[in-house]
Amino acid sequence: MKGIAEIFGETWSTPASLASLRKLNKPKGVMCVSCAWPKPANYSAFEFCENGAKATLWESTSQRCTPEFWEMEGHRITELRDWRDHDLEMTGRLTHPLRFNHETDRYEPVSWEEALTHIGAVLRPMKPDTVVFYASGHAGLEASYLYALLARAFGTNNLPQSSNMCHETTSVGLTKVIGSAVGTVVWDDLEQADAYFFFGQNPGTNSPRFLHPLKACKDRGGKIVTFNPIVEQGLVSFVDPQSPAAMLTGKATKISDQYHQLKAGGDIAALLGMCKCVVEADDAAKAAGKAEVIDHLFVAKHTTGFDAFIARCRSASWSEIEHESGLTQAALRTAAQTYIEAERVIAVYGMGLTQHAHGALNIAMLVNFLLLRGNIGRPGAGCCPVRGHSNVQGQRTVGIAEKVHLIPVERIRNLFDVETPAHDGMAIVEAVGALIEGKVRAFISLGGNLVRAVPDQQRMETAWAAQDLTVMISTKLNRSHLFPGKSAYILPCLSRMEEDRQEGGVQTITTEDSFSMINGSVGFRKPASQHLRSELAIVTGIAKAALEPSDKLKWDEWTADYGQVRDLIEQTYPDDFRDYNARMFEAGGFYRGNAAHERIWKTESGKAVFTTPDELNSVGFDDAPGRFRLMTIRSNDQFNTTVYGYSDRFHGIEGTRDVVLMNPDDMADAGLSDGQTVRLVTDFDDNIDRRLGGLTLTAYKLPRGTIAGYYPECNVLVPLSLHDTLSGTPASKSIPVRIEAEQNIG
Ligand SMILES: Nc1nc2c(c(=O)[nH]1)N[C@H]1C(S)=C(S)[C@@H](COP(=O)(O)OP(=O)(O)OC[C@H]3O[C@@H](n4cnc5c(=O)[nH]c(N)nc54)[C@H](O)[C@@H]3O)O[C@H]1N2
Ligand SMILES: Nc1nc2c(c(=O)[nH]1)N[C@H]1C(S)=C(S)[C@@H](COP(=O)(O)OP(=O)(O)OC[C@H]3O[C@@H](n4cnc5c(=O)[nH]c(N)nc54)[C@H](O)[C@@H]3O)O[C@H]1N2
Numbered sequence: 001m002k003g004i005a006e007i008f009g010e011t012w013s014t015p016a017s018l019a020s021l022r023k024l025n026k027p028k029g030v031m032c033v034s035c036a037w038p039k040p041a042n043y044s045a046f047e048f049c050e051n052g053a054k055a056t057l058w059e060s061t062s063q064r065c066t067p068e069f070w071e072m073e074g075h076r077i078t079e080l081r082d083w084r085d086h087d088l089e090m091t092g093r094l095t096h097p098l099r100f101n102h103e104t105d106r107y108e109p110v111s112w113e114e115a116l117t118h119i120g121a122v123l124r125p126m127k128p129d130t131v132v133f134y135a136s137g138h139a140g141l142e143a144s145y146l147y148a149l150l151a152r153a154f155g156t157n158n159l160p161q162s163s164n165m166c167h168e169t170t171s172v173g174l175t176k177v178i179g180s181a182v183g184t185v186v187w188d189d190l191e192q193a194d195a196y197f198f199f200g201q202n203p204g205t206n207s208p209r210f211l212h213p214l215k216a217c218k219d220r221g222g223k224i225v226t227f228n229p230i231v232e233q234g235l236v237s238f239v240d241p242q243s244p245a246a247m248l249t250g251k252a253t254k255i256s257d258q259y260h261q262l263k264a265g266g267d268i269a270a271l272l273g274m275c276k277c278v279v280e281a282d283d284a285a286k287a288a289g290k291a292e293v294i295d296h297l298f299v300a301k302h303t304t305g306f307d308a309f310i311a312r313c314r315s316a317s318w319s320e321i322e323h324e325s326g327l328t329q330a331a332l333r334t335a336a337q338t339y340i341e342a343e344r345v346i347a348v349y350g351m352g353l354t355q356h357a358h359g360a361l362n363i364a365m366l367v368n369f370l371l372l373r374g375n376i377g378r379p380g381a382g383c384c385p386v387r388g389h390s391n392v393q394g395q396r397t398v399g400i401a402e403k404v405h406l407i408p409v410e411r412i413r414n415l416f417d418v419e420t421p422a423h424d425g426m427a428i429v430e431a432v433g434a435l436i437e438g439k440v441r442a443f444i445s446l447g448g449n450l451v452r453a454v455p456d457q458q459r460m461e462t463a464w465a466a467q468d469l470t471v472m473i474s475t476k477l478n479r480s481h482l483f484p485g486k487s488a489y490i491l492p493c494l495s496r497m498e499e500d501r502q503e504g505g506v507q508t509i510t511t512e513d514s515f516s517m518i519n520g521s522v523g524f525r526k527p528a529s530q531h532l533r534s535e536l537a538i539v540t541g542i543a544k545a546a547l548e549p550s551d552k553l554k555w556d557e558w559t560a561d562y563g564q565v566r567d568l569i570e571q572t573y574p575d576d577f578r579d580y581n582a583r584m585f586e587a588g589g590f591y592r593g594n595a596a597h598e599r600i601w602k603t604e605s606g607k608a609v610f611t612t613p614d615e616l617n618s619v620g621f622d623d624a625p626g627r628f629r630l631m632t633i634r635s636n637d638q639f640n641t642t643v644y645g646y647s648d649r650f651h652g653i654e655g656t657r658d659v660v661l662m663n664p665d666d667m668a669d670a671g672l673s674d675g676q677t678v679r680l681v682t683d684f685d686d687n688i689d690r691r692l693g694g695l696t697l698t699a700y701k702l703p704r705g706t707i708a709g710y711y712p713e714c715n716v717l718v719p720l721s722l723h724d725t726l727s728g729t730p731a732s733k734s735i736p737v738r739i740e741a742e743q744n745i746g
């Protein structure tokens, strides 16, 4: 455990914190509070990564944000708005329910009863569709199911989720082409793949336990090919912390055999180039009487749109492919050759594909690439979107969704006498738009930090504070708390590591990972404060205060025994959750199943779809002199808006996050220099001024025309209306910006 001590300082690695870490991601243990990477059935002694450990220990901090914090000098909320995200976090765990007092400009402690009764009283007379029930992907399946039920019983489908800013492109885009809202691979596939192709996903920082199966792939002679504008250290090499030999010698395994630094938004062209090579190779094989390269049997039986797509591959010119991708024909030919030589290929993707104006087209192109050689729905092959929050996928599975067609309306009616509203609710972009127009009057947030995570943050802050009611169910202080509505509450909840004791005893909660596996999780630590409530208890508390009583809505019984909620989930989704209570502690979790994995395509045509691209890049705006494509990136020292610190060691940036990374040749052409202070100005034609100054220009190995800055600091620059056209996911990886020099002070 030397590594952990080095990372956190000796004080962190107490026996108690080590005991916590040992329980991570094991049956009857606790499911990591960090990301949604799956848990293997054959787990090792320490089934966690540096970041999981960090998130876990962070939650177990001894710092407390008590009511006294709000009484201190300089702690009015208008003053706290000048604090950095990191400093807000460092105040520690919230200990008491709080209500905002506009006269003193501070939060004050309030009893649970008073808080819930008042929240109910404000909600009751409101028009249901003026209220939004947001969820960030932390809360377990039980609390999430009841939260969705609460919203529908209240009369709205306004149930947006953090995935609207994240993998909504997958939910919508992947469903369109293969009929599955989630990835098709399972753990066994990882162990059989001959090659991995990575597009815009960064396992070293965001899902580090993935590095183990990647190393195993390399150990058995497999290949890894990466497409990413930035050289991400985790995709270059890996020292296995679980191998004593590797740790002692520092011997690293090389991860990527090829690393292609394409332009931000260049994936459609890169994939088209590789598909063009596959088509050519297939033609050549046919002419030479050799085995075919395209899996024609599969294509004929399982797909539509092949002919049109192939025609587009043939007609695409190399000059347009090279121009749009920023890669050479030779590089793409090498990558395609690796693809052709591998029998079983897994394509992995993340925010680098989803967060673009044509993100869904990115995903459709990735599927085209896989379909050509039948790489979906057979062992060792498939499509692997890597999810973010630990239960983000599961919350969708159990009803946190704004679209009615995703909801088993009849079962909900039969079980609860609750009539799901017939019209769709709002996803994030629509909800924020409505908020800015003043049409949303109340926001309930089950976790998250929406004000900081959304585009157009400045407009959002003003609009958020103009609401009649804001309710944040949170573990720690964040920027969203600093823009209280007319009535505003912070309701502090247990973290997953903590013991959740209800009338019926200690409760288990469940989560779903990126591979659709359901796992039980039992918290065991002493709660950070005796005033905390579980997320489920807070949800049922609001429900009881805001809704008419009904025999069928047994909020108290459900709170006493979460097993009853699992029974209801099973009755609502019988295909997914068979024998739920009995199976939730199976090693590695139980599989919810996935039709596309069995080559059953739940698309309109009943087939997997080849999509002919009508765009060659995913950015949705034209290049122009002085206009750059800004990617907003993560450091390994943050979890979304939670900034642990200022050491981004994988990118080599220390001590600050106020930087713009830029190719040195671009800098020279623009008359700028390394170390200079600049401001970014969004170059988007909607007459809204968006700018961010005080950034240090930093020379970095990036493709020309592509620059990078940190999320969430750069969110003021993202236009709300620039999002994936199909799914509404904000285009956080290609924002059109200009760079202006600022006067250097001193
Ligand atoms: N430590 C840590 N872990 C996390 C999180 C965290 O913040 N910190 N966040 C969690 C959440 S909610 C999520 S959704 C996931 C996010 O995990 P990822 O999906 O990995 O998301 P990002 O790091 O935002 O971006 C991934 C990569 O896309 C690349 N990229 C940017 N633009 C393009 C492009 O146009 N094409 C290609 N091919 N690549 C591009 C970036 O350089 C980056 O390496 O991680 C989860 N895990
Ligand atoms: N520019 C730009 N914007 C982005 C992105 C990007 O790459 N670039 N990424 C997007 C993505 S992928 C996502 S998922 C969103 C994230 O958006 P959100 O999910 O809204 O934000 P988080 O930062 O994950 O939320 C952190 C807060 O959640 C609370 N919290 C933590 N743990 C728990 C818990 O167990 N229970 C409860 N109730 N609360 C808890 C804490 O108060 C903490 O401050 O941001 C999106 N925004």
Ligand SMILES: [Mo]
Binding pocket: 162, 163, 165, 166, 167, 387, 388, 389
């Ligand atoms: Mo995410």
